[in-house]
Amino acid sequence: METGRLIDRQRAFFDTGKTKDLAFRIEALQKLRAAVKNCEEALMQALKADLNKSEFEAYSTEIGIVLEEIRFTLRHLRSWTKPKKVKTPVTHIGSTGWVYSEPYGVALIVAPWNFPFQLAVAPLIGAIAAGNCAVLKPSELTPRTSDLLAELIKDNFPEEYLSVVPGGVETSQALLQEKWDYIFFTGSVPVGQIVMQAAAKNLTPVTLELGGKSPCIVHEDANVHLAAKRIAWGKFMNAGQTCIAPDYLYVHESIKATLLSRLAEAIKELYGDNPLNGDEYTRIVSQKHFDRLSGFLEDGVTLAGGGRNADKLAIEPTVLTGISWDDPVMKEEIFGPILPVLEYNDLTDAIEGIRNHPTPLALYIFSESESIQQRVMNSVSFGGGCINDTVYQFTSPYLPFGGVGSSGVGAYHGKGSFDTFSHKKSILKQTTLFDVPFRYPNVKNGLKKI
Ligand code: NAD
Numbered sequence: 001m002e003t004g005r006l007i008d009r010q011r012a013f014f015d016t017g018k019t020k021d022l023a024f025r026i027e028a029l030q031k032l033r034a035a036v037k038n039c040e041e042a043l044m045q046a047l048k049a050d051l052n053k054s055e056f057e058a059y060s061t062e063i064g065i066v067l068e069e070i071r072f073t074l075r076h077l078r079s080w081t082k083p084k085k086v087k088t089p090v091t092h093i094g095s096t097g098w099v100y101s102e103p104y105g106v107a108l109i110v111a112p113w114n115f116p117f118q119l120a121v122a123p124l125i126g127a128i129a130a131g132n133c134a135v136l137k138p139s140e141l142t143p144r145t146s147d148l149l150a151e152l153i154k155d156n157f158p159e160e161y162l163s164v165v166p167g168g169v170e171t172s173q174a175l176l177q178e179k180w181d182y183i184f185f186t187g188s189v190p191v192g193q194i195v196m197q198a199a200a201k202n203l204t205p206v207t208l209e210l211g212g213k214s215p216c217i218v219h220e221d222a223n224v225h226l227a228a229k230r231i232a233w234g235k236f237m238n239a240g241q242t243c244i245a246p247d248y249l250y251v252h253e254s255i256k257a258t259l260l261s262r263l264a265e266a267i268k269e270l271y272g273d274n275p276l277n278g279d280e281y282t283r284i285v286s287q288k289h290f291d292r293l294s295g296f297l298e299d300g301v302t303l304a305g306g307g308r309n310a311d312k313l314a315i316e317p318t319v320l321t322g323i324s325w326d327d328p329v330m331k332e333e334i335f336g337p338i339l340p341v342l343e344y345n346d347l348t349d350a351i352e353g354i355r356n357h358p359t360p361l362a363l364y365i366f367s368e369s370e371s372i373q374q375r376v377m378n379s380v381s382f383g384g385g386c387i388n389d390t391v392y393q394f395t396s397p398y399l400p401f402g403g404v405g406s407s408g409v410g411a412y413h414g415k416g417s418f419d420t421f422s423h424k425k426s427i428l429k430q431t432t433l434f435d436v437p438f439r440y441p442n443v444k445n446g447l448k449k450i
Helices: 003-015 022-038 040-051 055-081 118-130 143-156 169-177 189-201 224-240 253-271 287-296 347-355 370-379 415-420
Strands: 084-086 096-103 106-110 133-137 162-164 182-186 206-209 215-218 248-252 301-304 318-321 338-344 362-366 384-387 422-429
Touching: 003 106, 003 133, 022 040, 022 055, 022 118, 022 143, 040 055, 040 143, 055 118, 055 224, 055 415, 106 118, 106 169, 118 133, 118 143, 118 182, 118 415, 133 169, 143 162, 169 189, 182 189, 189 206, 215 224, 215 347, 224 253, 224 338, 224 362, 248 253, 248 347, 253 301, 253 318, 253 338, 338 347, 347 370, 362 370, 415 422
Parallel strands: 106 133, 106 182, 133 162, 182 206, 215 248, 215 362, 248 338, 318 338, 362 384
Antiparallel strands: 084 096, 096 422, 301 318
């Protein structure tokens, strides 16, 4: 169906008020949950075909996260949707204050390829929960998963309520020409700018979930063994194609040698001696990204990994030392299984190094010292992160997830998703039992300059 007509039909459906009904939203989420459960097997196959994701990764980073997000939303939705009573100041005596959450209307969700199922469906859950209609544009780089998603939505929901429009850049650009009530975009910084410009035309509110270079600091007092394992896990899952993966390490020089040898061990433990030969290691999404990443292997000294398989588009978990900010690998978001290591002697230098670059989406600090942890928290701005872990913040529904500055605008997950897709309508309910005179001009007892 032509895009303009699809949006008109969704707006007409939204105007019937059906999507605002709590029972309707609950039923839609239950239906979505059942549909996802029904096609778990097909989803795993699609993710395998698109990215060679293992069943473990497909479930733990895509399907499981979506099911948990639905479960959490269903559990809390009734309370989230209730108008919230707020305090009133003494000047407002007699009145009460209320905040109503109302859906925006018709939302556009544009998704990337790296977690092609989860990053498309998680925002959709928020859109449904808040009572919106939605059009979803999944990534063209993961066609099997995107097609399956289109089928799943078509088989379970009328298109005037929820619809998937598959396609690439041109489709996305055509969709952005239309007037939406909300746009939720996940992807790269340059495309985020295009989205924001398109939204500005109609003053459409946006959430932009973008990327950037996320640092991971390992301080001299860190638990090095755990740090190495948690870094290897967060960096090399999905072959490093994770927006919040540690992009690079900043390691205190006194523990660098120990950390790097533990890191090499952890990589072997998690991904085996030869991940390129196994069938469980995620591949790089496209030839273009494979070539881009291969270029970075020229930088510095390869401490671990470095191997490639061009036929499989796979790159080994790789650690590079002897790196400086001037190397190409430090000039852009890596988004692949290559981990450059910088070192510092004085934490001030690491903090300065990070602050001299665009605000990261995530930051990780490994240190046993509360004061070091707090110093980093208080001196660097970033979307979110972990103390003594990596990536795990993403899976807590109690932690709103999003960027700041060039890494994004807005946040979602759990109640954050409901709030993102809801306009907060503030209402003052006034009494008619009496009238307080002091706000009126020219009345006896009115406000006067003394
Ligand atoms: P991308 O920006 O190239 O594409 C994202 C979506 O935008 C796709 O659906 C694509 O079709 C569409 N698109 C691409 N070019 C467009 C254009 N010129 N005009 C309009 N639409 C366009 O991003 P990607 O390569 O799919 O994903 C990788 C990037 O996304 C990385 O920077 C990563 O950090 C970021 N990311 C962020 C998050 C997050 O939650 N913050 C999650 C995943 C990925």
